[in-house]
Amino acid sequence: MTSNYSPIVLPELSVLAAEQRDARLRTLKADEEARETARQALEERERTAAERGAQEMVETVFPGTLARVVSLEMWRGYPSLTRTFVNAVPPSAVAYLGGNTYLHYAELESGDWVMTLHQPCTACGARVEHRLWDDIELGACLASDDNPQLCGARSCERRSAA
Numbered sequence: 001m002t003s004n005y006s007p008i009v010l011p012e013l014s015v016l017a018a019e020q021r022d023a024r025l026r027t028l029k030a031d032e033e034a035r036e037t038a039r040q041a042l043e044e045r046e047r048t049a050a051e052r053g054a055q056e057m058v059e060t061v062f063p064g065t066l067a068r069v070v071s072l073e074m075w076r077g078y079p080s081l082t083r084t085f086v087n088a089v090p091p092s093a094v095a096y097l098g099g100n101t102y103l104h105y106a107e108l109e110s111g112d113w114v115m116t117l118h119q120p121c122t123a124c125g126a127r128v129e130h131r132l133w134d135d136i137e138l139g140a141c142l143a144s145d146d147n148p149q150l151c152g153a154r155s156c157e158r159r160s161a162a
C-alpha cells in the first residue's frame with residue numbers, strides 16, 4: 001500500500017537546489033572574508049593613528065620632558081573596542097618608560113585626548129594613575145624619594161605614616 005502524499009523528487013531539481021545552496025554558501029563565505037579583511041584594515045589604521053596621535057601629543061604638549069625620552073617606535077597602538085563591547089573604548093596607545101611606569105594615550109570621539117601616567121605606588125607597588133595636562137602636572141606627579149606617589153589604600157597610608 002502506498003501513501004498518496006509521498007513527494008515526487010526529480011533528480012534535476014535536487015541537483016539544481018544543491019548548486020544554488022553551494023553558490024549561496026560561497027557568497028556567504030566571500031562576504032565573511034571581506035568583512036574580516038575590512039575589520040583588520042580598520043584596526044590597523046586605528047592602531048597606527050593612535051601611535052602617531054600619541055607621539056604628536058607628546059611632542060606638542062610635553063616638548064621639554066616626555067618628548068626627550070619617548071619616540072614613535074615606543075608606542076604600541078590598540079584599536080577601539082566599540083564594535084565588540086557595550087562600553088565604547090577608543091583607540092589607544094601605550095609606551096613603556098621603564099621602572100614599571102607606562103604612558104597611556106587615548107583619543108576620544110569628541111576629539112579630546114587623554115594622556116595618563118601609570119606608575120607603581122611608592123609604598124605597595126599598586127598602580128597609581130595621573131592624568132597629564134602639561135609639563136608642570138608631570139613634574140608634580142613623578143614619583144621620587146622627595147615626592148612619594150601613594151595609591152591611597154588604607155594600608156599604604158599607615159605604612160607611609162610609620
Ligand SMILES: [Zn+2]
Pocket residue numbers: 121122123124125126150151152153156
Ligand atoms: Zn599603595
